[in-house]
Amino acid sequence: MSKKSVPAERIRLVIDRPANTQGDYVLYWMIANRRTRSNYSLDRAIEWARLLGKPLVVFEALRAGYRWASDRIHAFVIEGMIENGKAFADSPVTWFPWLEPRPGEGKGLLKELARNACAVVSDDFPCFFLPQMIESAGRQLQVRFEVVDSNGMMPMRLTDRVFARAVDFRRYLQKEIGPWLEQRPVEQPLKNLKLPRLQGLPDRIAEKWPMTDLSGYQRSPEAFLATFPIDHSVPRVEHIRGGSSAARKQLARFVSDSMLGRYHEERNQPEQEVASGLSPWLHFGHLSIHDVFESVTGWKPWSTEKIASKATGSKEGWWGAAPEVEGFLDELITWRELGYNMCALEPRYDQYGSLPEWALATLDKHRRDRREWLYSLDEFTRGATHDPLWNAAQGQLVEEGRIHNYLRMLWGKKILEWTESPEQALEFMIELNNRYALDGRNPNSYSGIFWVLGRYDRPWGPERPIYGTIRYMTSDNTARKVRVKDYIRRYSKGESGEQGTLF
DNA sequence: ATCGGCTCGCGCAA
DNA sequence: TGCGCGAAGCCGAT
Numbered sequence: 001m002s003k004k005s006v007p008a009e010r011i012r013l014v015i016d017r018p019a020n021t022q023g024d025y026v027l028y029w030m031i032a033n034r035r036t037r038s039n040y041s042l043d044r045a046i047e048w049a050r051l052l053g054k055p056l057v058v059f060e061a062l063r064a065g066y067r068w069a070s071d072r073i074h075a076f077v078i079e080g081m082i083e084n085g086k087a088f089a090d091s092p093v094t095w096f097p098w099l100e101p102r103p104g105e106g107k108g109l110l111k112e113l114a115r116n117a118c119a120v121v122s123d124d125f126p127c128f129f130l131p132q133m134i135e136s137a138g139r140q141l142q143v144r145f146e147v148v149d150s151n152g153m154m155p156m157r158l159t160d161r162v163f164a165r166a167v168d169f170r171r172y173l174q175k176e177i178g179p180w181l182e183q184r185p186v187e188q189p190l191k192n193l194k195l196p197r198l199q200g201l202p203d204r205i206a207e208k209w210p211m212t213d214l215s216g217y218q219r220s221p222e223a224f225l226a227t228f229p230i231d232h233s234v235p236r237v238e239h240i241r242g243g244s245s246a247a248r249k250q251l252a253r254f255v256s257d258s259m260l261g262r263y264h265e266e267r268n269q270p271e272q273e274v275a276s277g278l279s280p281w282l283h284f285g286h287l288s289i290h291d292v293f294e295s296v297t298g299w300k301p302w303s304t305e306k307i308a309s310k311a312t313g314s315k316e317g318w319w320g321a322a323p324e325v326e327g328f329l330d331e332l333i334t335w336r337e338l339g340y341n342m343c344a345l346e347p348r349y350d351q352y353g354s355l356p357e358w359a360l361a362t363l364d365k366h367r368r369d370r371r372e373w374l375y376s377l378d379e380f381t382r383g384a385t386h387d388p389l390w391n392a393a394q395g396q397l398v399e400e401g402r403i404h405n406y407l408r409m410l411w412g413k414k415i416l417e418w419t420e421s422p423e424q425a426l427e428f429m430i431e432l433n434n435r436y437a438l439d440g441r442n443p444n445s446y447s448g449i450f451w452v453l454g455r456y457d458r459p460w461g462p463e464r465p466i467y468g469t470i471r472y473m474t475s476d477n478t479a480r481k482v483r484v485k486d487y488i489r490r491y492s493k494g495e496s497g498e499q500g501t502l503f
Numbered sequence: 504a505t506c507g508g509c510t511c512g513c514g515c516a517a
Numbered sequence: 518t519g520c521g522c523g524a525a526g527c528c529g530a531t
Contacts, residue, residue: 167514456524471527
């Protein structure tokens with residue numbers, strides 16, 4: 001093989017068999033890294049196709065029956081698919097887009113595709129229903145089946161250790177990440193790609209599962225989405241478009257004096273638009289972490305030689321980059337990959353019981369404390385609490401599919417305070433976040449939600465009702481610390497009776 | 504405005 | 518074995 005191969009540490013063998021040289025094609029089942037550039041899974045599939053001298057088929061599907069399927073999620077994924085289709089059209093790769101019309105109709109499709117395949121490659125994503133889907137495919141297919149980790153700068157399964165604190169993970173990264181910064185997936189693997197072309201998919205597949213024509217979406221997104229049995233009450237976010245080019249546009253916007261240059265100082269200010277906003281595209285794999293890393297470290301002159309040699313776990317002076325860059329890299333690498341570490345290695349990552357012992361104990365001790373306010377899931381959903389700042393945060397979530405990082409913490413802390421039990425708080429946070437957030441159903445969402453309940457944190461006195469020694473936050477203090485007046489005004493279209501009179 | 508205390512557990516120096 | 522210190526806080530004292 002001419003190109004540098006995909007690191008073995010990123011490849012997990014689900015079905016260990018030799019490739020079937022009698023197959024008609026190599027199959028890449030694209031489920032998480034939904035992009036045609038800087039994608040180790042695609043590189044791996046191309047490696048196999050080259051080695052075997054076979055065509056490559058990319059099967060990019062979206063199911064209908066999974067939990068929280070909505071116009072919002074469908075639109076974002078479809079917009080990415082349309083772009084992928086254009087990229088593959090100029091290549092010898094056969095791209096097979098498929099949107100499941102009704103839950104269950106896709107049953108058997110992958111198996112049929114795999115019957116003619118030499119080998120199947122897919123994406124190793126550690127969260128939501130994807131791990132179970134891979135496991136299930138592993139029981140059904142009868143062909144070599146590999147999943148590839150293209151999530152982070154570090155392979156997420158390189159260690160067995162689950163890290164309970166960011167500082168420990170940071171220290172681990174400081175020791176181990178060096179070599180992984182020197183390699184990347186192929187930036188444009190389709191460029192000048194030479195592979196045999198497939199004349200067509202087998203008839204039995206084309207007849208039962210015809211490729212989805214996505215042009216209907218381009219003519220009328222709403223009408224197109226209306227044909228799917230998904231949650232139409234969660235509308236698409238029109239100003240955040242799915243797909244790699246929108247992602248790269250946002251990345252270019254962010255890596256600038258006016259955003260990254262102010263990131264360090266103002267990232268906690270909800271009214272200042274200095275956060276990267278990249279998480280939706282990172283979540284759906286429309287954007288590669290390697291592209292982000294290179295853009296950000298290229299903002300000011302920097303090279304890997306500047307990295308400190310001593311692994312102290314400290315945030316300061318690790319990368320040897322500008323403070324703005326250091327601050328962002330700690331989010332992008334330490335915190336992002338910490339979440340992937342948890343999901344990949346802790347099967348109970350979404351279960352209440354996976355919280356640290358001290359947090360479980362203190363929350364349990366206070367579970368019978370009197371609650372001054374209690375709201376139903378419906379009241380939370382509508383942003384109908386007594387607290388205008390909370391309602392605004394919820395309003396932003398429903399309207400834009402995101403909450404400002406800083407207010408997201410307050411949002412969660414108050415849900416803990418205003419529900420009947422910490423388990424119910426967890427359930428409501430997961431429900432609201434996964435339903436409305438474009439970057440929900442992602443390891444980082446679970447980090448944020450579980451942080452509210454003590455994960456990655458430490459006890460803070462004094463012991464209070466409900467919270468115990470879980471870190472406590474109040475809306476009043478938040479409003480004192482950061483400017484929120486315009487934020488509240490901007491997102492208070494909800495139903496709370498108070499906000500109109502307060503501001 | 505700034506400071507310490509609240510409280511736990513991990514890595515590392517000793 | 519002890520020490521320092523940690524994603525973002527809060528509160529009361531100065």
